[in-house]
Amino acid sequence: MKRFFAWITALLMLLSLAACSSTQTSTAAASQQASTSETGKSENELIAEENDILAANNTLWEKVFASMDKNVTDTTLSSNYGDILMNALDHAKDQFTDEEYAALKADADKIREIETQIAALPQDEAASQSMTQTASTFPQFEGKDLDGNSVSSSLFADNAFTVVNFWFSGCKPCVDEMDDLNALNQRIQEQGGEVIGINTETLDGNADNIAAAKQILEQAGAAFRNIYFDSASDAGKFALGIMAFPTTCVVDRQGNIVGEPIMGGIDKEDNAATLQKLIDEALAQSQQ
Amino acid sequence: MDKNRSHFLVRFRGLIQAGAALLTNIHLPNFLKGTLYQGKGKYLCVPGLNCYSCPGAAGACPIGAFQAVVGSSKFRFSYYVTGILILLGVLLGRFICGFLCPFGWLQELLHKIPSPKLSTRRLKPLRYIKYAVLLIMVVLLPAVIVNTSGMGDPFFCKYLCPQGVLEGAIPLSLTNAGIRAALGKLFSWKFCILLAVVVGSVVFYRPFCKWLCPLGAVYALMNHVSLFQMRVDRDTCVSCGACAKACPMDVDITRTPNHAECIRCGKCIKSCPTKAICYQYGFGDKSKTEIKEN
Amino acid sequence: MLSKKAIVQVLFLLAAVMMIGYGAWRGEAGTVFTKAIRLCMECVGIG
Numbered sequence: 001m002k003r004f005f006a007w008i009t010a011l012l013m014l015l016s017l018a019a020c021s022s023t024q025t026s027t028a029a030a031s032q033q034a035s036t037s038e039t040g041k042s043e044n045e046l047i048a049e050e051n052d053i054l055a056a057n058n059t060l061w062e063k064v065f066a067s068m069d070k071n072v073t074d075t076t077l078s079s080n081y082g083d084i085l086m087n088a089l090d091h092a093k094d095q096f097t098d099e100e101y102a103a104l105k106a107d108a109d110k111i112r113e114i115e116t117q118i119a120a121l122p123q124d125e126a127a128s129q130s131m132t133q134t135a136s137t138f139p140q141f142e143g144k145d146l147d148g149n150s151v152s153s154s155l156f157a158d159n160a161f162t163v164v165n166f167w168f169s170g171c172k173p174c175v176d177e178m179d180d181l182n183a184l185n186q187r188i189q190e191q192g193g194e195v196i197g198i199n200t201e202t203l204d205g206n207a208d209n210i211a212a213a214k215q216i217l218e219q220a221g222a223a224f225r226n227i228y229f230d231s232a233s234d235a236g237k238f239a240l241g242i243m244a245f246p247t248t249c250v251v252d253r254q255g256n257i258v259g260e261p262i263m264g265g266i267d268k269e270d271n272a273a274t275l276q277k278l279i280d281e282a283l284a285q286s287q288q
Numbered sequence: 289m290d291k292n293r294s295h296f297l298v299r300f301r302g303l304i305q306a307g308a309a310l311l312t313n314i315h316l317p318n319f320l321k322g323t324l325y326q327g328k329g330k331y332l333c334v335p336g337l338n339c340y341s342c343p344g345a346a347g348a349c350p351i352g353a354f355q356a357v358v359g360s361s362k363f364r365f366s367y368y369v370t371g372i373l374i375l376l377g378v379l380l381g382r383f384i385c386g387f388l389c390p391f392g393w394l395q396e397l398l399h400k401i402p403s404p405k406l407s408t409r410r411l412k413p414l415r416y417i418k419y420a421v422l423l424i425m426v427v428l429l430p431a432v433i434v435n436t437s438g439m440g441d442p443f444f445c446k447y448l449c450p451q452g453v454l455e456g457a458i459p460l461s462l463t464n465a466g467i468r469a470a471l472g473k474l475f476s477w478k479f480c481i482l483l484a485v486v487v488g489s490v491v492f493y494r495p496f497c498k499w500l501c502p503l504g505a506v507y508a509l510m511n512h513v514s515l516f517q518m519r520v521d522r523d524t525c526v527s528c529g530a531c532a533k534a535c536p537m538d539v540d541i542t543r544t545p546n547h548a549e550c551i552r553c554g555k556c557i558k559s560c561p562t563k564a565i566c567y568q569y570g571f572g573d574k575s576k577t578e579i580k581e582n
Numbered sequence: 583m584l585s586k587k588a589i590v591q592v593l594f595l596l597a598a599v600m601m602i603g604y605g606a607w608r609g610e611a612g613t614v615f616t617k618a619i620r621l622c623m624e625c626v627g628i629g
């Protein structure tokens with residue numbers, strides 16, 4: 001009997017260890033299906049490397065991003081992301097000390113190299129990627145915003161990109177990121193972007209819940225549009241299928257969800273960086 | 289409850305624990321799907337410490353539920369969950385810890401791993417930490433430290449509870465890439481706590497139950513008025529002290545049969561050479577009935 | 583004749599049932615439900 005229990009326990013421990021290591025190597029695991037570059041790395045891994053580089057000097061890069069949003073043009077979008085960063089860095093040069101500038105420049109160089117590697121990846125991967133992207137279209141909907149104005153999924157076509165945020169009134173992390181989402185909404189307006197909130201408790205136009213949601217938005221000073229639709233609709237099922245809150249995804253002009261939805265508040269640095277990356281991707285797609 | 293039935297319960301305690309853990313997390317396919325059960329069962333609380341973010345969870349964790357209500361913008365205290373806890377406490381008391389709690393069971397299984405075992409007899413003052421955890425992290429902080437909308441964090445769940453990592457974060461992150469991507473510093477911190485409890489459980493008997501568990505604290509308080517009691521037959525007791533020696537929770541059952549720390553595991557019942565100890569269920573003080581009759 | 587402890591036990595049971603009823607009536611059960619059916623990121627220690 002004792003031995004039996006010892007085995008079970010050992011198994012449990014092994015499981016938890018496996019869980020531990022899998023979190024550390026999650027990026028590698030996620031990219032296993034994708035084909036790999038000449039250096040043996042897949043696109044996902046390379047992108048993860050880029051993110052790591054940016055994360056290392058996060059606060060400095062944020063400054064660069066802040067100055068960059070205003071001068072996104074067709075040419076910058078079609079060129080190497082490392083070049084874009086380099087360009088933006090030169091524009092914002094005077095905000096940094098020489099050392100900081102040198103560090104950022106080195107980062108941008110590294111990213112340019114990685115981008116070149118990504119560009120050199122076999123074409124079939126790019127094709128399969130775009131296929132998975134078209135496969136994850138944001139479901140069609142007809143609904144209203146919380147003030148009663150009609151909206152539909154055609155709103156995606158009006159924006160260069162749309163940041164869709166799923167939340168519910170009892171979710172503290174969701175409520176806590178409202179002011180960040182509002183700031184994001186204002187910031188991306190110039191780029192033709194918009195933040196749309198979907199409170200899953202307001203689906204079907206539940207009056208009490210709409211009032212509660214409006215009050216929270218008001219208290220947070222959030223002015224971006226929040227919408228609802230029928231829970232029986234495709235979009236309703238999609239929204240109710242979301243398990244983790246908050247979840248944020250980026251939808252391009254064609255109505256496709258770009259990349260993977262982000263789980264957790266975008267007020268966290270990592271998530272903010274991922275979101276920016278998705279927005280850049282969506283912008284690039286909208287320009288095509 | 290007669291002596292035979294008491295011995296029966298003690299004998300099959302391991303099976304009852306396994307069954308309770310299974311019933312509490314009955315929605316097994318969700319582990320593979322990486323989703324949560326979203327049915328009506330989640331209106332109710334399960335008796336043991338069992339995270340409601342566990343894919344298989346059949347009901348809400350009472351401690352998590354309490355913090356959810358207290359931390360919401362609408363309420364500052366939860367009558368609903370307190371009522372459920374008092375009800376369970378009066379009906380079963382810390383029998384829940386010993387027989388029904390999945391996390392208690394896990395710690396016991398870990399304790400079966402061969403290793404040097406350390407006594408907790410000298411660490412009795414640490415028992416009071418769990419009351420502080422209950423009062424501060426579960427009752428006060430979620431209600432007091434709030435954002436502009438009046439919402440508070442579930443402090444115990446967020447910063448201390450190892451069960452959430454074990455049942456929620458780990459299984460969900462195994463099947464869900466998005467959640468894997470979301471694991472952050474908080475996960476590392478709580479994974480360390482889980483690891484500490486796991487290692488601690490191998491050398492100590494149920495360290496989390498003894499020192500930290502706020503749910504155990506509630507049931508400990510309710511143990512004094514619980515219908516589920518211990519009875520020591522004074523006639524047959526020979527005061528040999530075998531029961532106190534066998535007690536993994538450091539209780540002397542002959543002196544305090546309804547001690548707050550007694551989780552009704554029945555090791556004393558097993559150890560008694562004269563079979564003087566048994567479970568007793570019902571209203572009134574059952575520990576003294578035998579003496580009165582004499 | 584009920585002992586003192588038995589009376590306390592009965593009172594606790596009554597209080598418990600009343601608290602559950604009152605709490606459910608003012609909507610606490612719904613709050614528990616909405617929290618319990620969704621993954622509470624901060625609860626389980628994710629992010």
